Structures are given as structure tokens and as C-alpha cells.
Amino acid sequence: MAKKIIQLSDVHFGDITFSHQLKSNLLNQLEEANPDLLIFAGDITASGFHHEYQEALEFVDELKSLTKTHWVPGNHDARNVGLVHFQNMISPRKFVHTDKNSNFTIIGLDSAEADVSHGQIGRDQMDWLKAELAKIPEDRAKVVTFHHHIIPIPQTGRERNILLDSGDLMHILTENGVDFVLNGHKHVPNVWMLNNMVVLNSGTATTGKLRGNMYASYNELEIKDGEVLVNLVKTETGSKKVMAHYSVEVRDESLLIQSYTHNSIHQV
Template identity: 35%
Template sequence: MVTIAHISDLHCSKKSYGKEGFKLKKLASCIKEINKLKPNAVVVTGDLTVFGFEYEYGVAKKYLSKLTAPTLIIPGNHDSRYCGYDYFDEYFGHGNTSLDLPGISIIGIDTTIPDLDEGNVGRGKLRWLLEELEKKPKTNCKVVAMHHHLIAVPNTGRERATVADAGTLLKALISSGVDIVLCGHKHTPNSWFIDNMAIVNAGSASALKLRANINNSYNLINFEKNSITVSLKEIGKKPEVMANYKTANSKQGLYVKRAYK
């Protein structure tokens, strides 16, 4: 079994409880929990900071560097404010990146637009993404990580922040045989399934800004021979299965066949 820990929307600030609401103790507990669980990798889907300031990146770097598993980290809209994308590159590397595990290929893509909450992929980055997917072994399970959500998330109010080219991207990912897409942004855990592809949103690991009845959390994704299981892990509590996707091996490799909750 291969396990990925999926965390998002840390919103690190200088103070333990900053203006936008940052819970330092929650982040510290989250990192300790993940290290104890010993996943094969950790995927961080953006919004490491509040304003993209360097000292916020310093806090994020301090805690994320404590993770003992390999990490794939991409930026969110907050990280691209005030030219914060330059600090992201300095502290964490380029936002378009990839990570390979046994039987699994993870590709992260930067969906941010400087100083805007909205996201977009665009023709250039989409071309890069499709080329990267094509390079990966056909038998690998394909995972794409992005900050902005690909499909609207329930109970999050008026929808304004799916990627602008969501339709084009959705079609391209399905056509490329992507098995699961990991997103953040809305601070709300959720799981969708469409046309043999899972779309999983993580909640916020350490932000104070949460919707009713939602606690700070992250996701655990277990890849087994015949299934992909997504579990919600509220910090300090036991994981609860959010979705289980049956898989099957074919000429196209490992793919999501059906879902149930």
C-alpha cells in the first residue's frame, strides 16, 4: 500500500492567531501526526501564507521542512499576492513540478494569477501538464495536484473560484487517464467522482477561517492494488473514510472504476 498525506491552506502568519486567523499549534500537531503516520509522500496544495510576505514563507518553511516524507508543494492564490510568487520559488521551488512513487506519478500545477483570488491554467501550462502526463509510465496511477478546485464544492456559498478554464482542464485530465485530482482553496473537505476520475478537496490544516461544523483537517489517500481510499483526518482525531474508489488493472494502467460512500 502507498499512502499520500494531502494538506492544504495553512495560511501561516507571524502570530499564532494572526489577522486572517492562523493556528500555529494546529499546524505543529498536523506535522507531528503526519510524521507518525509515515506516509510515502505529502502533497501540499497551496495557500501556505496569508499575504505572500517573506516572514510568512519563513514560518511555512520552518514547519514543512520538519516533514520526513518526500513533499510536493504548489502555491495558492494567497501565495501569489504582493509578488509572493518570487518567495515561493525561493523557498519551495517552481510551482509546476512532479514526484514519482512506486506505481504512482504525482504532478503539481500552479493555477494562481498574481493578486487575484481566481485561478487559471492556460494553454501553456496545460500543454506542459499533458506532456508530463504522457511521459509517465502507462501502468502508473496518475495524480494531479492543484490549488483551485476543478468542480464546485458543496456548502461553500456562491461559486466564484473554480479555475477559469475548468471545462477545458476537466476534459483534458479525463482524456489523459488521470485517476485522482487533489485540490484545496475552499477550506472544505469533499470528494467527487466523474467519468472514472476522483476529485478530492482538502480542508484547512491550520486556518481559523472555517465554515460551520468543519474542523482543521487533512486527507489520507491510500493506494492499494484494487482500490483508492480517501480518509478525512481531523487533527487530534481518528481518520474517517470519506470515499472508496474501486480500481482495476488494464492496458491503460490503474484507473478508478466506480465510487461509493
């Protein structure tokens, strides 16, 4: 059964560069796309203040009226004790979503740390993640999402905001056969493939906090029988660019990404 998943992050309500026009464009595009699921990979606010969360609530409710949504916080959401508001007003800070019809499970983690740009998953969450991954059948796609990136992204400058415990997390993800990792944080969309695991970053969808020639954007994943297509969607116009295309099959009761195409969006 075909599924369409939106990967969205870094909308930053309260930021000086936040664009209400881009927000309106985004909502119109999502209504037209009619996705089956939306995964928000952190940073709904600029500074974690209560008034920013209140400003974001209408947007959150509109997204929830369009499709099923899941949310994890980002480092900006954790500023100024903002995770209290995130949990009370938006969502729990981690989740498990299973779609048996399309044969995938998505696990969400909280990588945010209070008042700093870097993040970490922590031992308790890692133990919880391992326990949840162990419950997933090998023939089902395993997807994990959290805000911070685990490997460097081109065109983002000096690396100083990576997860503090990225090595331990990478070990858990690869040892347990995770197929896709969805992140935000750096405002630059990107896709890597490492040890048969796709690491997919989304950009900022509604702000002018853009690096180089990048534009406001979000990711759209189309899951069909035997393939996954990843589109980069430009929020200003709704135009799409294919970032990646994968063929997927089940062999010996295990799900495998057999072939892939990556289309570069960077000029280094």
C-alpha cells in the first residue's frame, strides 16, 4: 500500500525571519499533497518561550487536522525551560508509530538539551530504543527520528552541534538494522547512505535562516511497493526535486535497500 510521509522541521515560531507567507504556502501544499503521516523533527519555536508555543498552536492544530502527526523537540524548543511547554502543549517527547499495512515502524527520540545547541540521546533513551527496535520484525522497515544530525552535512560550516553521543547511537542504529534516520537542525537538506542506512535531513520550511543558496524547504517520502522516493519540496513555490530514489526488497525475511540514486543539491 502506497504511503506519503512529510518530514518537516525548524519552522521556528518567534524568529525574526519567520515568514507567515511561507507558513501559508506550506499548509496549502500539504493540504493538496494529502500525506498519510507527518513527522516533525524539532524546533517548532525560536527560543522555547510560552508565547512562541502559543503562536505555534494554531499551526499544530491545522497540521493535525490534515493528517496523523508525530513530534520531537529540538534544541531551540528546549531553551528557557521550553520542554515543559512542548510536553504540555504539543506532544510527548518520544513516540513509537507502527504502520502494519505499509510495513514500517517509526521511533521518535528527544535529543534536545537545555540552553545549548548540541544534543545527546543519553543512556536511558538508548536502552529504551534498543528495546523498541528488538520488537520490530526484520521484514519491517525501521525508521528513527530525532532533531540533531549524527554525521556532518555539506555547506553548514564548522561542525560543533553534532550529538555528543553520536558514536554510541550509530552503533545501536546499524547493529539493529535501522533503515532510515530523519533529522533536522542545520537548516540544510541532505541525504547520506552509510552501512545500508539512509540518513535524511530536512531544511527550514518557514524562515529566512538559510545557508548559501539554499531555500526554505521540507522533505516528502513516497513509499510504494518495492521503492522509496524522496522529494525536496520548495516551500515558496511547491516545486519538487528528487533527492533520492531507493529500491527495497525483503530477502531471507530481512528488509534490504538494494539500489539507490542520490541527486546532489550542494555545490561545494
